Amino acid sequence: MKPAYMLIALLVATAAPAVNAVSFNKEALKAMQQEGHKIVEQAESKRLYRAGAGLCLDSTGPRAVLKACNDKEAKQNWTSNEQQQLVASDGRCLGIANGAAVLQKCSAAKNQQWQHDDKKRLVNNLQQCLQFQGNLVAGANVIPAQCNDAPRQVWN
Structure with missing residues (x-):
């Protein structure tokens, strides 16, 4: 039995220093946590803007248009940042x-x-x-207008 106790003691003695071998940079760890929280918040805040009839705000080209809604389509997922900007998946506003x-x-x-x-x-x-401009159809352009209660200005 003594060799077994000695083996256990030897394992404990050699493992103990390894626990303290890594020292953490607390500031770096805090920065990594903050960045991680920001990434999670952005991922959770992605959303579609639905105009109706299954059409959504899309950022495919230089202009915003309506396209068939697809929540897996990156170009239809928008995030809102601290500056209240709507940011497309490619980083454009x-x-x-x-x-x-x-x-x-x-x-x-x-x-x-x-x-x-x-x-x-x-x-x-x-x-x-x-x-949206004109009829509620895929490819319709999106434009600014004076605010009113028209259904064409509703984004669910």
């Missing part, structure tokens, strides 16, 4: 230029800051509402 909703490099511009109000409208800081 939804903005307004030349009377159209377009995808732009993110900036501090008011036309890129959006709120989803209690009427389910997307309203920018210039008090313009996002709406």
Whole structure:
């Protein structure tokens, strides 16, 4: 029995220093945790904006358009950041230029800051509402307009 006790004691003695062999940089660990939380929050905040008839806001090209909703389609998943910008999967922001909703490099511009109000409208800081143009069909352009209660300005 003595050799078994000696073997156990030897294993404990050699394993004990290994427990303290790794020293943690607490600041680095804290930064990693914060970054991890940010990634989780962004993943949880991704959402589709549905215009109706199974059509969603899509960021495929230079302009925002309506396309058949597909929650697995990255170009239809939008996140809202701390600057109240709607950010497409490729990192571009939804903005307004030349009377159209377009995808732009993110900036501090008011036309890129959006709120989803209690009427389910997307309203920018210039008090313009996002709406689809013409008929509710795939490929319809999305444009800014004076805010009203029209169904074309509702984004579920």
